[in-house]
Amino acid sequence: MVSKPALRTGGYIFKFFFRETKMNISISKKGISALLASVLLTLAAPVTTLANVKNPGLLVHAADDEATTLDPAQxxxxxxxxxxxxxxxDRLLDIDPYSPNLVPSLATEVPTIANGGISSNGLTYTFKLRQGVSFHDGTAFTADDVKFSWDRAMEMDLPEGNAGALSDVVASTEVVDDFTFKVxxxxxxxDFLNSVVVAMVSSVVSQDAxxxxxxxxxxxxxxxxxxxxxGTGPYKFLVWNRNENIQLEVNDNYWGENAKLNVRVxxxxxxxxxxxGLRAGEFDTVETxxxxxxxxxxxxxxxxxxGGLLLEPLHIGFNLNIPEGSLPDGDTIPEDFFHDPRIRQxxxxxxxxEAFLNGPLAGYGAFNPHYTPIGIFGHDESAPVYAKQNYAEAERLFKEAGVWDEGFSVSVITEEGNLFALMCLVLKDSIEKLNPKFRINVLAVAEAVFDDAHAQNPLEYAMWAKNADPAADPNFYMQAYQHPDGEWGEVHGFANGYKDAGKVAELIDAAAVELDTGKRAALYKELNEILYNDPMWLIGAQEGVVMAHRDWLKGFVQNPLWPRPSLKFALFDK
Structure with missing residues (x-):
């Protein structure tokens, strides 16, 4: 076991730890022994030269978990x-490697009102498609495949998938001609282009296949x-060896610039x-x-x-919809505890x-407003943000809410052995040092146990810790994490706590359809003010991007707007 050093900051000591459990990994016991030997040789070796680059012609990426499906619709x-x-x-549009800007992919241009791709009322989008593109099975790509792919995802409408990203906003799809697709x-x-068109559920599959x-x-x-x-992308799928690896090969007939390295994940x-594995050079990149x-x-x-920040803020949710009698043994709070905005504040x-940022996050991160992450449209640097501990204000609010003298005990559930658990430990230390009558019980459980609890509706815990799903536009975060009728607003009963739930809903809904960027930004600015004073989450931090790779890897770039680990292997070379 590689030891994880302790870091001391702000009076706290954090030991980075990982649970020891049987894992299905692609390296055998014999392979691990060889890997250890290779590490020793690597540590004693001189600086890497081109001559000792390992696995030439092949990119080896070490993932932190296995896919459950490779189907965009699922x-x-x-x-x-x-x-x-x-x-x-591929999708119709893509995100530029070095910015949040949209770039053409299977579509030849990004639709705008100016180029006629978007109707004046904002309801119709017309995509001119690239000609001469072939699927990996040799069949030709046309607008029929785009319509089929989108309609297929919406018809399947699998609960684990993301079909709602399409079906919630798409009224109809139409093939105008072989190379024109209308929505x-x-x-x-x-945010239709930034959030829906570039989403993985919008990927174009071969209708024939x-x-x-x-x-x-x-x-x-x-x-x-x-x-x-x-698909039509820069890589062809070769094989999925379950619990071991997924292998891809370069698509030599790609319509764009060819990838340079085959891939083994x-x-x-x-x-x-x-x-x-990374130290030994057996891996070129690792999820970090x-x-x-x-x-x-x-x-x-x-x-x-x-470089940059992940678009997955680490947060602790407050539950305002706790079923009577469902809380864990030892919790003394009433079910309506978090209805009071003073307690949430x-x-x-x-x-x-600062302890969380400089301890578990090792200084890599920042603090974002409720709920517009840094790096997306709508983030306002002047927006109020919880970023410094303020015991005096916390004490004042707890006293005003009437819980200071009697104290309380409340549990927070989290996955064990990761940043979420460490965030909960910071919360525990923070609250219990403020008042010895306050108690935070951190329930760190196996991932499967947490997933079951997290999927409950209503949720039988007062708090839970995880990260947000990433998105390229604030509408997703506002709808999912702040709207009183949104995904978590409904589960957590936000309507029970907002001072003016109707106003919050009205602003979020207005921003979702506002096409004037100036007016839209103003709506999010107003929301940031309201949600600071009426918080439904504790946002520990927006985690910094940290990715380790071998020096021999050329062309390394990472964009947090791409699905994790935010890498496009086709850009790399050795």
């Missing part, structure tokens, strides 16, 4: 399958497409194996978080990339943000 946002879908399938929306949607292998059945996954891929998840830095910093031949003021 994959869950943020799930490991999106990593592979990004490489093998009509049910109402104007300001689907129809030859099970077709489309409403409500049912397609077994063939879940484990096979036929090693499936494992054990952080120590990833660290050892700030807890890896101490083990990799200064390692020969290893570069730690630290007090928790936000009491949290030691």
């Amino acid at each position: 994959v869950e946002p943020g799930e490991g399958g999106e990593t592979i879908i990004l490489q093998v399938y 009509t929306l049910s109402e104007p949607v300001a 689907v129809e030859a292998n099970g077709g489309v059945e409403a409500g049912s996954p397609n077994e063939f497409m879940a484990g096979n891929m036929v 090693e499936i494992g998840g054990d952080p120590d194996v990833r660290v050892l 978080d700030p807890s890896f830095v101490a083990d990799l910093e200064g390692a020969d031949g290893v570069t730690i990339y630290t 007090a928790f936000n003021h009491a949290f030691d943000y």
Whole structure:
């Protein structure tokens, strides 16, 4: 086991830890022994030269978990399958590697009102498509494939998938001709291009391949497409060796610039194996978080990339919809505890943000407003943000809410052995040091147990910790995490706590359809003010981008707007 050093900051000591559990990894016991030996040789070796680049012609990426499906119509946002879908399938538009700007992909231009691609009322989008493109099975790409792919996802409408991104806004799809595709929306949607068209669910699949292998059945996954891929992207799918690896090969007939390296995605998840493998040169890139830095910093031949911020703020949710009698033993709070905005504000003021940033996050991160992450449209640097511990204000609010003298005990559930658990420990220290009558019980459980609890509706815990799903536009965050009738607003009962739930809903809904960017930004500015004073979350931090790779890897770039780990393998070379 690679030891994880303790970091001391603000009076706290954090030990980076990972649970020891049996993992299905692609390296055998014999392979691990060889890997350890290789590490020793690597540590003693001189600086890497071109002559000792390992696995020439092949990019080996170590992932932290295994895909559950490779079908764009079935994959869950943020799930490991999106990593592979990004490489093998194309979408109409893409996101530029070096900015948040949209660029053409299977469409030849980004639709605008000025170029006639968007109607004046914002309801119709027309995409001119690229000609001469072929799927990996040799069939020709046309507008029929685009319509088929989008309609297929909406017809399947799988609960684990993201079909709602399309069906919630798309009224109809139309093939104008072989290379013109038209979409009509049910109402104007300001983030349609940035959030829907570039989403993995909008990837274009081969109609011929689907129809030859099970077709489309409403409500049912397609077994063939879940484990096979036929796209137009820079990589062809070769094989998925379950619990071991996924292999891709360069598509020599790609319509754009060809990839330079074949790819093997090693499936494992054990952080120590990833660290050892990278140091030994067996891996070219590894999925990384700030807890890896101490083990990799200064390692020969290893570069730690630290550019930008992830679009997945780490947060703790307040539940305002707790079923009577459902709380864990030992919790003394009433079910309506978090209905009081003063208590939610007090928790936000009491949290030691600097300890979390400089401890578990090793200094890689920042603090974002409720709820517009840094790096997307709508983020306002002048917006109020919880970023410094303020015990005086927390004490005032707890006293005003009437809980200071009697105290309370409340539980927060989280996955064990990761940043979420460490965030909960910071909360525990912060609250309990404020008042010895306050108690935070951190329930750190296995991922499967947490997932079951997290999926409850209503939720039987007062608080839980995780990260937000990433998105390219504030509308997603506002709808999912702030709207009283949104995904978490409904589960958590936000309507029970907002001072003016109707106003919050009105502003979020207005911003969702406002096409004037100035007016839209003003709506989000107003929302930031309201949500600061009426917080439904404690946002511990917006985690910094940390990615480790070998020095011999050329062309490394990472864009947080791409699905995690935010890499496009076709851009790399050795």
